[in-house]
Amino acid sequence: MGSDIQWECQYRDRVQLVNGHSPGNVSLLISHLAEEDGGDYQCSVEGAHLIIRLTVKGCPLENRGEVLNITAHAGGSALLPCYCPDLHTKVKTFRWKKQNRSTHKQEEISSESGQYRDRVQMFNGHSPGNLSLLISHLTEEDGGDYICAVEGSRLTIKLTVKGCTLENRGEVLNIAAHAGGSVLLPCYCTDQHTTPEEFSWKKDNKDTWEEISSESGQYRARVQLVNGHSPGNVSLLISHLTEEDGGDYQCSVEGAHLIIRLTVKGKTLTQFSFITNFKSYNETYLHR
Structure with missing residues (x-):
C-alpha cells in the first residue's frame, strides 16, 4: 500500500x-x-x-486556455486577472511573461525588470491563489500579450493601452479675445481619461517656436493648465491678455500638433462732440 x-x-x-x-x-x-x-x-x-x-486540489486556472482582452489608458493602471478557483490554494510556482513583439520571445516580468521597475504588484500575499498582476503608470509600450503560467496551465491576456489621439490635430484654430481679459486655448485628447506621456505649448516668435511656461518672462504668473480633473485635457488658459499675446500657438502631444491663431483686440478711442450752454466740448471714451 x-x-x-x-x-x-x-x-x-x-x-x-x-x-x-x-x-x-x-x-x-x-x-x-x-x-x-x-x-x-x-x-x-x-x-x-x-x-x-x-485528493489535493491544485490550481486549475480560471479561464485557462482562453484569451482575455483588456483595454486601459496611458498613465493609468491595469489589473491582469489570473487566479485559482479556490483563492486559498497555494501555488508552488507560477510566472508572468510578455510576448516581445520584436523578438517574438516570452520575457519574464518582475518589479526588478527594466521596463516594469517599481510598476508591477502581486496580490498573492493575502490570497495565495490570486496571482493577478497590477501594472501602474501605463505606457503604450505596455500593450501586448501577457501570459500567466501556473503548473502546466496558462492564460493569455491581450492588453491594449490607448494613448492620446489629439483632437483637431493638424488643424489651425482661430480664436479672438480682448486685451485685459482671459482666453482658453483648447488642446485635448479624444479620450480625456488618457494621460499624455509628454506635451508642450509653444508660441511662434519670428519663425522661432518658444516654449511657454508660467515662469517665462512674458507669461509669468499668467498661464495655467486646466488638466487637474481630466488628464487628457492640456488646454492653456492665459490671463491679463495684452495685444503682444496675439500670434500662433502650438500644442504638441506625443508627436501630433495643433496650431491656434490668437487675435487679441486692443482698446480703441472714440471721440464725441457735443454742444452745451453754447459751448463746444470734445470728450474721448475708451472702449473695447
Whole structure:
C-alpha cells in the first residue's frame, strides 16, 4: 500500500500525530499540502486497517486556455486577472511573461525588470491563489500579450493601452479675445481619461517656436493648465491678455500638433462732440 510515512523525506517536518490529549486518537495532520500528497493512506492499529483516499486540489486556472482582452489608458493602471478557483490554494510556482513583439520571445516580468521597475504588484500575499498582476503608470509600450503560467496551465491576456489621439490635430484654430481679459486655448485628447506621456505649448516668435511656461518672462504668473480633473485635457488658459499675446500657438502631444491663431483686440478711442450752454466740448471714451 506504499511506504511507511515516517521514513518519507516528502513529509519531513510536515506531519504530526494529534493523540497528545486523547491517546486513542491516532489521527495524522499533514501541513503545507502539495498535489503530490494526494493518494491512499493506511492507518493500521493492532491488525486492523483503515484506508483514507486523499485528493489535493491544485490550481486549475480560471479561464485557462482562453484569451482575455483588456483595454486601459496611458498613465493609468491595469489589473491582469489570473487566479485559482479556490483563492486559498497555494501555488508552488507560477510566472508572468510578455510576448516581445520584436523578438517574438516570452520575457519574464518582475518589479526588478527594466521596463516594469517599481510598476508591477502581486496580490498573492493575502490570497495565495490570486496571482493577478497590477501594472501602474501605463505606457503604450505596455500593450501586448501577457501570459500567466501556473503548473502546466496558462492564460493569455491581450492588453491594449490607448494613448492620446489629439483632437483637431493638424488643424489651425482661430480664436479672438480682448486685451485685459482671459482666453482658453483648447488642446485635448479624444479620450480625456488618457494621460499624455509628454506635451508642450509653444508660441511662434519670428519663425522661432518658444516654449511657454508660467515662469517665462512674458507669461509669468499668467498661464495655467486646466488638466487637474481630466488628464487628457492640456488646454492653456492665459490671463491679463495684452495685444503682444496675439500670434500662433502650438500644442504638441506625443508627436501630433495643433496650431491656434490668437487675435487679441486692443482698446480703441472714440471721440464725441457735443454742444452745451453754447459751448463746444470734445470728450474721448475708451472702449473695447
